[in-house]
Amino acid sequence: MATLQNIKVAVDAVVFGYKDKTLNILLIKRNIAPYKNSWALPGGLVLENESLEKAVERELKEETNVTVDYLEQLYSFGKPDRDPRNRVVSITYFALVKPEHHTIKADTDANDVAWFDINKLPELAFDHKEIINIAKKRLQGKLTYEPIGFDLLNTKFLFSDLEKLYMTILQKQIDRRNFRKKILSFNILEELDERVSEGRGRPANLFKFNKKQYFKHKKDGFLFDIK
């Protein structure tokens, strides 16, 4: 082989949160070159003896103070020139959090951290815009065949929240009656004996996702599927 390989391995995370009826992404402001003062995905180099998942979790904790509710590998990026300094292969992750459960906090390095509406993103460092696009597609796809929407809502939620979340992420109208009928038919929700009034209008019932029940049904061959 011509030369010894010297490629760095990094991880980056696309963290989604659903806030104020919009889909948000967690970004940090870089305080080192290159792309100093640009916004970027949280992430960094993998340590010598840590797994990829651990690396993501560590970087997220360090840079944003967030612990994720759902994490899965997204895709790996390795174009030779994606980092201007030296070659970096980045293994990216897809994560979901319940924003109200966490207080984001910038690093000691005085970076900034913030949630951005996915439709109002700033300029991004490296190829991070492309990574986000892929993550968005993954989210839209997964939402239809796995019950991951619940990882974006509070533990107790209104049916209308779930409905709005689906409409926001899938970017289409959904019929309220058919949607409720479908979801309820899966028998994976617990209807709580609590009602909440959203200012005006009839108070709505709170629901809880019953994960255990979901896995039981899944083992029996049931398929979660929302058009």
Added chain:
Amino acid sequence: MATLQNIKVAVDAVVFGYKDKTLNILLIKRNIAPYKNSWALPGGLVLENESLEKAVERELKEETNVTVDYLEQLYSFGKPDRDPRNRVVSITYFALVKPEHHTIKADTDANDVAWFDINKLPELAFDHKEIINIAKKRLQGKLTYEPIGFDLLNTKFLFSDLEKLYMTILQKQIDRRNFRKKILSFNILEELDERVSEGRGRPANLFKFNKKQYFKHKKDGFLFDIK
């Protein structure tokens, strides 16, 4: 940071071929430690200035003499101890070939290369068994919502070939009449004016996959979908 990072980046490929009515995987016999003389997935370290895809294609050409018909990234593996020598992160790929279009040939290093029935795999090096399991699931999934089965058949094929391929990979019975009706309704096949006799029985018509037509329909919102 504690120590400088020294992680190697490799690529490995799970290459599927459909031969003799069975699903096969392309393996090489290692001739260096560790796992000397074990069977393993083709792959190797990424060169300093080559993209990940190029690395896979180069390794496949070098180690097996195969050029793939379909290639996509599968998953990345990075447990700290997956390679006993030093830390290697492997970005794995999922590939399809038409076996009859290629002559496999072992490396100058006198490795061996062979197709293995996926149900009769030998012991495998590293975590390659796990990688193959994930690739198999990907293949089963993709087959139902993208027309990738055609990348495993000859350019001209019989309907019964397609049908058997689906039954073999999905491991279930398929009704011949409903299957044919469904596929034909997609309007992505060309019926050729050639018949082939398979020894005994009524000669069958040859078909060709019309990829252009497929992409045209796809742009118009058509979805390939086989239950």
Added chain:
DNA sequence: ACAAAAGTGTTGTCCGTACACCCATGT
């Protein structure tokens, strides 16, 4: 003439979709 594989149509069921009115509360 028989064995083997290819080719083809109809019917019932279920699921998805479309759609509108009443209910409980706050102001």
Added chain:
DNA sequence: ACATGGGTGTACGGACAACACTTTTGT
């Protein structure tokens, strides 16, 4: 009493699943 959001049932149509007989060839 009115405005606002919550909760619910029915009817139609299309897609999928189940199912069996005829055709063409080789032996």
